[in-house]
Amino acid sequence: MSDLYRFIHAEKANYPVTLLCRVLHVARSSYYAWREGKAARRRRQAADDALAHEITVLHLASRCTCGVPRIHAELRRLGRRVNRKRIARVMRERDIRGVNRRKYRSLTRPGKKAKLAPDLIGSDFHAERPGIKLVGDITYLPTAEGRLYLACRLDLATREVVGYAMADHHRAELVVDALDMAHGSGATCSPAA
Structure with a gap:
């Protein structure tokens, strides 16, 4: 117009x-x-x-x-x-932009037929002696060369890391390597816990 x-x-x-x-x-x-x-x-x-x-x-x-x-x-x-x-x-x-935070992306997506493991700890994070209760987690660390994944096993009695493994993937073998290191350090978990 x-x-x-x-x-x-x-x-x-x-x-x-x-x-x-x-x-x-x-x-x-x-x-x-x-x-x-x-x-x-x-x-x-x-x-x-x-x-x-x-x-x-x-x-x-x-x-x-x-x-x-x-x-x-x-x-x-x-x-x-x-x-x-x-x-x-x-x-x-004027094409002035702020920095956007990256959106959180979950790494664990259970499949359609995946079965959830039973909760053996039952939210009781107290252990009387070492080697009774072990817990673990996987996280990633952003690096200049890409993501580095870290799996660790923690003894609830001493609160110390008894096993860990790092890799550029988050497949099951990463967790197995952390468990192997925990087993090699003498930390064992009884089947009842």
Whole structure:
């Protein structure tokens, strides 16, 4: 629509505005509203440019980590009352982005026919003597070369790691290696526990 208004504005020296609006099927009041809004659009663009400068300064001060919510909070703390959606629009137009945290990805997904192991500990994490209750876990450590998976076995009586294994995968053999190390260190678990 603004192309039509620009055309009318350019040709109004040659033809009357009424005729141009009638031929182009545009309301004359709409043309005049567009013409009067030109200054307002310029002022709004200047205000957006000033806001973009403030956002850029705050973004660089945060080492390019802050996104819209933090920038909005910081501007409010500094006394600037700006709508959060306007900040989002200005940042989007100027391609200013914060750092997104990676979403959590579960590594253990039981299959459709997988059977859950019975809970032998029963949420009782106390053991009278070493070697009675062993628990374990698998976690990953992000490294420059990729993920490194760590499986460990913990004795609940002494709270010390009695076996561990590391690999670049999280298959069953990783857990078996941790169990083998725990067995080699003398930590055994009775079948009743």
